[in-house]
Amino acid sequence: MPLLDVQHLRVEYATENRPAVAVDDVSFSVGEGEFVAVVGESGCGKSTLLFALARLLSPPAAITHGSVEFRGQNLVTMTEKQLNVLRWRDFSVVMQSAMNALNPVASVGAQLADAMAAHGKYTKTEIAERSVEVLRLVGIDPIHLSSHPHQLSGGMRQRAMIAMALLFTPDLVIMDEPTSALDVVAQRALMVQIRQLQSQLGFAVIFVTHDMSLVSHFSDQLLVMYAGQVVEAGPTRDVFDHPAHPYSRGLLDAFPSIRGPRVPLTGIPGSPPDLSRLPAGCSFQPRCPVSVDACVTTRPPLYPVGPALSRCLLNAPDPVSAPASSRASSPASAPDSSSEEDR
Structure with missing residues (x-):
């Protein structure tokens, strides 16, 4: 227990x-x-x-x-x-x-x-x-x-x-x-x-x-929250090395690394939504760089991604919710793990 x-x-x-x-x-x-x-x-x-x-x-x-x-x-x-x-x-x-x-x-x-x-x-x-x-x-x-x-x-x-x-x-x-x-x-x-x-x-x-x-x-464990929901959860090292949700990647990209090549910091445009007037679909969709049409109307559940969970349709096993073309538009890999180590 x-x-x-x-x-x-x-x-x-x-x-x-x-x-x-x-x-x-x-x-x-x-x-x-x-x-x-x-x-x-x-x-x-x-x-x-x-x-x-x-x-x-x-x-x-x-x-x-x-x-x-x-x-x-x-x-x-x-x-x-x-x-x-x-x-x-x-x-x-x-x-x-x-x-x-x-x-x-x-x-x-x-x-x-x-x-x-x-x-x-x-x-x-x-x-x-x-x-x-x-x-x-x-x-x-x-x-x-x-x-x-x-x-x-x-x-x-x-x-x-x-x-x-x-x-x-x-x-x-x-x-x-x-x-x-x-x-x-x-x-x-x-x-x-x-x-x-x-x-x-x-x-x-x-x-x-x-x-x-x-x-x-x-x-040991990390919960990433957005608009009142857990959008990603899992072992901390896994979330840092392989972030599965676009919001998690955005948060990581907003912090500089002391290792590896110098890259420009990219913030997340916009701001969190009004909690009394949430979007009909994914709450992060208005700010998401990799959203698909289904994100506008579908509220995603938490999908298993390795040892973690991600509230993103791009991680859904259903090909209708996350078509192959959209899946490919998502970043293929997380930032270099060596640089993440010192974030």
Whole structure:
């Protein structure tokens, strides 16, 4: 049984007219100790998916279909009281901006103490010892227990958030773009530390980011999201070396490589669609360089492509949906794997 099993999850935002579907029929699983990355442009539903998994959505957003089973328990049907027993103890969340997530008028030590007091009965000595332990775990000198968030660097604030998420050594840590406010050097240092902590403690990670290159060396599985749907999913190395969906190829082509010949970067024209007014066919079709006539009217399911899945008619086994001429118009191969290695 997987640690986390998500099946046909749908999240809608209520609007004056039709609802905006921010997460549309998303299914995936996370195994013990696995690192799963969720990538895509801003506005594609990544953060909404994360909040749905942790049951942190608030109106006008709501889960309207599907299940999120954590160790066999469906989080979607749980009451807030039942969820509070699991949160932080069994799974925890690291928010996008540590400066916004941390209390600006309380010291790091006070916030760690509050988290422990809210989820159990501990003596002052136990709280102090555990606070020192988790700060050292993430590479912060315990002297900073008396520091306030504004007295820490961006990287230290993010590590303090990770320390708080690891207070009870949970089985799953969900991270919402924790490196977005950091420079490139600090990003890599934090990613390396997360991976080391994961190997040391054995927790699983769901890592949400808009930067595909950031997770190329760190994640085991990769979900590429567009317009609320998973358009490609599979082992990270396979998706990077042989991207099967035009959107995945577009994201990879937007990042430079430090190896191989210099090639011009090509962005993806246009922008993601309005989630309340999605196209009738493939959501990516208006921006796709290799679309066929059927893409305008047919919403593709996920097709198996080797060890991965791709939501593209060019990968369909049905020759009517994906004629040979159209299949040939799709890029025949992925970018050189040697250059992908350092994206």
